[in-house]
Amino acid sequence: MSCTQTACLVSLILFSPASSVAQNVRPLTEFSSSQVEYVKTTGRIDLVQQRWTVPVAGRSPISKWSCPVDGWPSLSLAGEIVLVQDAQGIRALNLQTGRSAWPAGEHDSGFLLQTDPRFEFPDREGSSSCLDGVVHGKFWTGTFAGRLVTLNLLAEGRLEWSRTPEDFQVESDRKVDFAGGPIEIPGGLAISLRESQLEEKRPRGWLVGIDLHGHTRWRAIVPPLPLANRHDACDAITAFGNHIYWNRSGQQFLSLEADTGVIAWQAELKNLQYERGTTHECNAIFAESKILIGTSGQIVRAFNPADGSLLWQQHLDSPVDSISGVHQGIVVIPGEHLTGLEASTGRILWQAGGTNDAGRGLGKGLILADHVLWPTRQELWTISLQSGQVLQRDALPQITKAGGGNLLLRDQTLLIAAPQQLTAFQVLLKTKKPR
Numbered sequence: 001m002s003c004t005q006t007a008c009l010v011s012l013i014l015f016s017p018a019s020s021v022a023q024n025v026r027p028l029t030e031f032s033s034s035q036v037e038y039v040k041t042t043g044r045i046d047l048v049q050q051r052w053t054v055p056v057a058g059r060s061p062i063s064k065w066s067c068p069v070d071g072w073p074s075l076s077l078a079g080e081i082v083l084v085q086d087a088q089g090i091r092a093l094n095l096q097t098g099r100s101a102w103p104a105g106e107h108d109s110g111f112l113l114q115t116d117p118r119f120e121f122p123d124r125e126g127s128s129s130c131l132d133g134v135v136h137g138k139f140w141t142g143t144f145a146g147r148l149v150t151l152n153l154l155a156e157g158r159l160e161w162s163r164t165p166e167d168f169q170v171e172s173d174r175k176v177d178f179a180g181g182p183i184e185i186p187g188g189l190a191i192s193l194r195e196s197q198l199e200e201k202r203p204r205g206w207l208v209g210i211d212l213h214g215h216t217r218w219r220a221i222v223p224p225l226p227l228a229n230r231h232d233a234c235d236a237i238t239a240f241g242n243h244i245y246w247n248r249s250g251q252q253f254l255s256l257e258a259d260t261g262v263i264a265w266q267a268e269l270k271n272l273q274y275e276r277g278t279t280h281e282c283n284a285i286f287a288e289s290k291i292l293i294g295t296s297g298q299i300v301r302a303f304n305p306a307d308g309s310l311l312w313q314q315h316l317d318s319p320v321d322s323i324s325g326v327h328q329g330i331v332v333i334p335g336e337h338l339t340g341l342e343a344s345t346g347r348i349l350w351q352a353g354g355t356n357d358a359g360r361g362l363g364k365g366l367i368l369a370d371h372v373l374w375p376t377r378q379e380l381w382t383i384s385l386q387s388g389q390v391l392q393r394d395a396l397p398q399i400t401k402a403g404g405g406n407l408l409l410r411d412q413t414l415l416i417a418a419p420q421q422l423t424a425f426q427v428l429l430k431t432k433k434p435r
Contacts, residue, residue, distance in 0.1 A: 046428040052098030089114035102156040112157040132181040180235040185258040192235040218261035240287040247285040250296030265308035286323040295320040312346030350388025362404040375404025
């Protein structure tokens with residue numbers, strides 16, 4: 001639905017649902033976002049044809065709103081609906097057509113909430129735009145224009161509630177901001193916040209557990225961390241079972257009980273390593289039953305999720321801001337190169353990539369059974385999970401007029417989200433012949 005009327009001013013964050021019935025969209029049931037989904041195929045994939053492409057805006061040319069990490073938009077999938085979050089706002093698209101999921105007219109661009117260049121917030125400058133949102137049940141929750149918002153996906157994206165960072169703060173005289181996107185936990189959501197004064201070099205941080213109506217359940221307040229500048233503060237949180245794991249700017253890792261926010265353990269890391277003065281990429285975290293993986297600049301560390309003891313650490317040749325997952329005993333780390341680490345020891349098993357644009361990574365990879373689908377600046381590579389051998393290379397600019405980007409796969413549709421363009425491919429998943 002189009003968001004061009006005054007009802008969409010970000011100062012009010014109002015929403016008017018379309019009256020039309022959704023077209024060509026299968027009925028949406030309740031969904032829950034999973035951290036990693038392993039597809040049961042051979043891992044080989046053929047790009048059959050390009051289905052559609054739409055422009056996205058990592059950095060808005062008409063306002064201060066921008067995505068915090070290299071202009072990447074954020075994607076979420078809920079059935080046949082693609083939630084696209086970029087510097088212009090939040091839109092809902094039909095996975096099969098790329099058009100508005102709930103069209104209100106022929107030229108409807110699908111925006112549910114849209115930023116307005118007449119309203120700017122220089123103290124935040126869109127720092128919480130494009131942080132990953134989360135699909136939980138019939139809702140999507142994410143950040144928009146400095147607020148945390150929840151949209152009802154069974155009611156054409158109707159706004160259920162919105163909260164400012166100040167609604168969750170500890171002291172009323174301190175400016176605060178969201179430090180990462182929300183995650184789903186049992187009975188609700190969790191999100192991290194931090195103090196955001198420009199002059200503040202040791203801002204306090206805290207984690208908030210909220211219910212499905214946006215009300216605070218608990219707060220976990222932690223001591224401040226030393227930061228070189230305000231943009232260093234970039235948190236990553238994840239949940240596994242009844243525990244939340246929190247990577248605070250790569251300097252501190254914590255485990256908290258999801259129902260109470262009580263801190264189970266914390267590990268202090270004083271040797272944060274990355275180049276000061278450059279654009280800082282957010283650190284990452286990944287958890288499963290026996291291992292917790294966290295990144296800090298170019299360092300990858302593994303912890304025992306039960307007590308926080310350090311299992312191993314490995315230094316890579318470039319900063320890391322995402323973890324594809326742990327599968328068949330191998331930790332898959334995308335970056336300038338794609339790296340496979342032995343999960344039990346941290347030993348580097350293999351690295352794939354090159355020095356030219358065709359071999360330099362750009363975006364998050366995707367684990368497909370025995371293989372990894374990895375985007376570079378110009379190509380899409382299929383790599384053996386066990387050996388790191390490159391099995392297939394697909395050139396992208398000739399097809400999309402753009403390079404690689406973050407990958408999402410749903411059935412026979414592959415989404416490639418580049419900083420300026422979102423492209424959907426119809427793909428053919430190759431399966432093993434029965435013996």
